[in-house]
Amino acid sequence: MQLLRLEVQNWVHHRHQICEFTRGLVAILGENGSGKSSLFGAIKWLLTGENPNYGVKADNISQYAKEGEPSFARLEFEHNGHIAVVTRHLLPDKEPSTLTLDDKEVARGDKAVTAGIEKILCVDAKFISRFIIVGQMDIFSFIDDNQTDTDKFFQRLFNTVKADKCQDAIGKFTTKLVVPEIVETADQIETQRLGVLQQIEILREQIAELPSFETFLTAQKTQQKTLADWEARSEAANALAALDRKEIEHNRQLATVEETVKRYAADLDALDGAVNGQDSAYADARSALAHWDSYKKVAAARAALQKDSAEISSQRETDIEPRAVVETELEDAAALVLGLRADVERAENLLAVFDKAGVVACPTCHTPTQNLHEHLAETRNQLPKLRADLAAAKTVQQQILSTQQAHTAWVRREQARQTKLQQIEASVVNLTTIAPPKDAEETLQQAVNEYEDFKKLRQELTPLAQEAREERASLAGQIEAIRAQRETLADTIAQITVTQADEFLARTMLEKLKSEFATRQETERQITELEFTARQLADKQAQARTDEQRAVKLREWIEIANQSREALKNAPRLVAQRNLQRLESAVNDILQIFAVNFSVRVATDGSLTFLAEFFDGRKQVAQRLSVGQKTVLALAFRVACNAMFAEEIGLLALDEPTASLDAPRIRALAPVLEKLRDLSTAKGLQCLLVTHATGLSHLFESSITLEPPEVRNVSTRR
Numbered sequence: 090m091q092l093l094r095l096e097v098q099n100w101v102h103h104r105h106q107i108c109e110f111t112r113g114l115v116a117i118l119g120e121n122g123s124g125k126s127s128l129f130g131a132i133k134w135l136l137t138g139e140n141p142n143y144g145v146k147a148d149n150i151s152q153y154a155k156e157g158e159p160s161f162a163r164l165e166f167e168h169n170g171h172i173a174v175v176t177r178h179l180l181p182d183k184e185p186s187t188l189t190l191d192d193k194e195v196a197r198g199d200k201a202v203t204a205g206i207e208k209i210l211c212v213d214a215k216f217i218s219r220f221i222i223v224g225q226m227d228i229f230s231f232i233d234d235n236q237t238d239t240d241k242f243f244q245r246l247f248n249t250v251k252a253d254k255c256q257d258a259i260g261k262f263t264t265k266l267v268v269p270e271i272v273e274t275a276d277q278i279e280t281q282r283l284g285v286l287q288q289i290e291i292l293r294e295q296i297a298e299l300p301s302f303e304t305f306l307t308a309q310k311t312q313q314k315t316l317a318d319w320e321a322r323s324e325a326a327n328a329l330a331a332l333d334r335k336e337i338e339h340n341r342q343l344a345t346v347e348e349t350v351k352r353y354a355a356d357l358d359a360l361d362g363a364v365n366g367q368d369s370a371y372a373d374a375r376s377a378l379a380h381w382d383s384y385k386k387v388a389a390a391r392a393a394l395q396k397d398s399a400e401i402s403s404q405r406e407t408d409i410e411p412r413a414v415v416e417t418e419l420e421d422a423a424a425l426v427l428g429l430r431a432d433v434e435r436a437e438n439l440l441a442v443f444d445k446a447g448v449v450a451c452p453t454c455h456t457p458t459q460n461l462h463e464h465l466a467e468t469r470n471q472l473p474k475l476r477a478d479l480a481a482a483k484t485v486q487q488q489i490l491s492t493q494q495a496h497t498a499w500v501r502r503e504q505a506r507q508t509k510l511q512q513i514e515a516s517v518v519n520l521t522t523i524a525p526p527k528d529a530e531e532t533l534q535q536a537v538n539e540y541e542d543f544k545k546l547r548q549e550l551t552p553l554a555q556e557a558r559e560e561r562a563s564l565a566g567q568i569e570a571i572r573a574q575r576e577t578l579a580d581t582i583a584q585i586t587v588t589q590a591d592e593f594l595a596r597t598m599l600e601k602l603k604s605e606f607a608t609r610q611e612t613e614r615q616i617t618e619l620e621f622t623a624r625q626l627a628d629k630q631a632q633a634r635t636d637e638q639r640a641v642k643l644r645e646w647i648e649i650a651n652q653s654r655e656a657l658k659n660a661p662r663l664v665a666q667r668n669l670q671r672l673e674s675a676v677n678d679i680l681q682i683f684a685v686n687f688s689v690r691v692a693t694d695g696s697l698t699f700l701a702e703f704f705d706g707r708k709q710v711a712q713r714l715s716v717g718q719k720t721v722l723a724l725a726f727r728v729a730c731n732a733m734f735a736e737e738i739g740l741l742a743l744d745e746p747t748a749s750l751d752a753p754r755i756r757a758l759a760p761v762l763e764k765l766r767d768l769s770t771a772k773g774l775q776c777l778l779v780t781h782a783t784g785l786s787h788l789f790e791s792s793i794t795l796e797p798p799e800v801r802n803v804s805t806r807r
Contacts, residue, residue: 090740094165099154101127111791114766117779119795129744133222135164137214138203225744259654269636282626299609312595319592322585329578336571343564353554414493422486429479436472675729683761742777755782762788
């Protein structure tokens with residue numbers, strides 16, 4: 090991988106900056122605050138998508154940006170003969186990120202662009218940000234971090250994280266495994282099953298001694314026949330006694346009904362005599378009552394007509410006749426309204442003509458407007474009076490019309506009253522004068538009521554007498570039927586020979602049969618339950634054998650899993666130690682090129698740390714080296730790591746590796762940088778360093794020197 094060109098617009102300290110890179114050792118130089126690290130952060134952001142600052146991406150927009158200007162970063166790089174260009178914007182809602190490969194767009198959007206870069210370089214973005222583009226705080230991490238963080242660093246470097254994940258996955262899986270708990274063994278269950286089978290054989294021997302179901306049914310039928318015969322004889326005897334009692338009761342009821350029939354016959358004879366003696370008097374009374382009814386109807390009609398006539402007289406007294414309107418009066422009022430309306434319209438039309446601007450003469454008589462001023466003024470003064478007179482004339486006209494309508498309505502009402510009076514007079518004439526009957530109405534009504542009461546009473550007694558006669562016949566028939574039933578029951582009792590002793594013996598035998606049958610049923614039920622239990626035990630025994638075999642297999646598997654987990658637990662450290670031993674040789678080769686007075690060895694106690702062995706025999710851990718020695722070791726380690734794990738990428742970018750060095754130590758680092766330049770050239774490695782040590786610019790194959798944000802300058806040396 091070769092960085093070719095970086096362009097930023099309104100990025101942090103830079104309003105607009107273009108950096109072009111060469112191969113070999115390249116530097117971005119400048120004092121603190123000149124924006125070196127922000128350019129380094131732009132490269133890291135472009136390749137990994139990681140925001141180099143806190144907050145959102147928009148927080149990286151330069152304070153020098155003008156309203157409406159775009160804010161972006163663009164990096165052009167070459168890899169395996171292909172030219173790639175990645176562009177990311179600080180305001181993605183306006184412009185999306187893009188990635189082109191050989192002038193062809195291959196990805197759009199932040200996530201897609203990051204995935205595209207990972208595909209081109211064949212490494213993930215996290216590897217790039219930790220081991221290819223190394224930030225200022227991460228350069229010495231493998232030396233100065235605590236042991237836990239150092240272990241994590243080498244796990245990421247040597248890609249042993251998956252081993253830990255596999256170890257965790259195995260642990261979680263084994264914790265979920267449940268080894269079947271063997272409460273009872275298969276042999277114990279088999280012993281139980283054999284005991285149950287033995288109980289079944291004992292119960293079957295007991296059943297063999299009891300009557301069979303067929304024997305029980307035969308004996309039961311015989312004894313039940315005896316009980317049924319005795320029950321039939323008892324029921325017949327009880328029925329015979331009941332019939333005797335019923336016959337006595339029916340004879341008593343029959344005597345009572347006979348008395349009732351005789352009494353009804355005597356009453357009906359007396360009523361017939363009373364009715365026959367009053368037929369003539371009843372007819373005369375009915376005729377007189379009809380005369381009384383006609384007399385009352387005529388009197389009521391005459392009173393109603395007199396009331397209607399009085400009401401009409403009262404209405405005439407209150408309904409006063411309105412004044413009659415003369416025809417000429419209405420015509421005069423209409424003519425006055427028409428005349429006043431014409432005067433108003435003429436005045437309004439005249440004023441409407443001359444009130445218009447620009448009228449110089451009358452359009453009809455051609456009289457000049459100036460000669461009509463007095464006439465127009467008089468017309469304008471008279472117009473309100475004409476309108477008032479017109480309104481008053483309309484009011485008078487409306488009053489005359491209302492008076493005429495009121496008089497017309499009164500005439501109609503009077504005609505209706507007169508017509509009704511004529512009808513009343515005709516009705517009075519048609520009413521016949523009827524004299525009241527001689528006998529009082531109450532006397533006549535009493536005679537009619539008595540006659541009708543006799544007839545009504547006779548009508549009511551007649552069905553009662555009939556019912557009594559029918560009840561008498563029914564009771565006589567029932568008594569005959571009871572006597573016939575008594576004879577039948579007596580014959581039935583004579584035919585049944587079963588005695589009470591036979592019934593007692595049969596009942597005793599049935600109780601014994603029921604007891605034996607219940608015992609047989611209970612024994613068969615016990616056998617069924619035991620057979621079911623035996624089958625359950627057989628299934629339980631089979632399941633126990635399966636669980637025993639499964640438990641053995643699971644324990645074996647868990648043992649193997651624990652062994653694998655233990656192996657995976659130690660594998661990352663073993664892999665890291667082996668790779669560190671490989672790195673040890675490469676680091677020492679580079680340290681030899683840097684011409685330092687020490688070499689490094691991997692710690693033998695199993696910790697992933699380096700020990701420095703000086704040529705004079707002294708030994709100390711890498712954490713205790715001086716800042717300059719740590720810087721040289723860090724450069725050697727990063728170059729060795731890059732060569733071993735990112736050789737195909739061919740890029741190493743370090744931010745401020747000399748930040749912790751003072752001026753004398755920076756000057757002492759010059760030979761190391763010369764060796765690093767030669768090493769990067771020999772290995773084809775592009776090594777980009779961000780440093781404020783501008784005095785070392787002559788050591789780099791090319792450098793980008795940054796001045797304060799107000800002035801930007803790029804110089805190149807070959």
